[in-house]
Amino acid sequence: MHIPRLETARLVLRGPEARDLDVLAAFYASERSAFVGGPKDRAQTWRQLGTEIGHWALKGFGRWMVELRSTGETVAMVGLWAPEGWPEAEIGWDVMNGHEGQGYATEAARAARAFAYDVLGWTTAISLVAPGNGGSARLAARLGAAPDGQWTHDAFGRLDIWRHPGPDALAEGGAEAYA
Structure with a gap:
């Protein structure tokens, strides 16, 4: 299974690995994970890590672990998500504890969307945002996404759908034109 490595000005996006368990366990143990299925204990987090890796094997795409180029510190998990039963392909993000508000998820999500x-x-592409998760809604808006209805997940309940601009809109000078 090949997971491509992406690089941005500040970040490296790489495939998830067993070594990521500690940082993910800290995130999923915190209340910050409440909008993404947490809190979870370490064993549940190990299963989540397996799901993240398995998504790459089953779909050929998935979420990357996001590291700072300058230090190698893991700051987020961002990428592409479309498990069975999902309404459509999503760009999703989880920002690790202590790294919110620094633009890492925005930078990584732009790279993931370009990919x-x-x-x-x-x-x-869409992003699903739980009502009350203002940080994720603001990030979706920064990416040029706009509200586009709702979807109800069996475990997470009602989620807001944010629709990203398509590649044609971006190429024509949309929220983040890229060549």
Whole structure:
């Protein structure tokens, strides 16, 4: 299984590995994980890590662990998500404890979206945001996404759908034109 490595000005996006368990366990043990299925204990987090790796094997895409280029510190998990039963392909993010508000998720999500559009040929993407998760809603808006209805998940309840601009809109000078 090949997981591509992406790089941005400040970040490296790499495939999830067993060594990520500690940082993910700290995130999922915190109340900050409440909007993404947490809190979880270490054993549940290990299963989540397996799910993240397995998504790559089953779908050929998934979420990357996001590290700072300058230090190698893991600051987020960001990427592409479309498990069975999902309404459509999503760009999702989890920002590790202590790293929120620094633009890492925005930078990584732009790289993930460019990969989805340029390499995988996606023509659209959504982000699902739990009501009350203002940080994720603001991030979706910064990415140029706009509210586009709601979807109800069996475990997470009602989620707001944020629709990202398509590759044509971005190429024409949308929220983040790229070549």
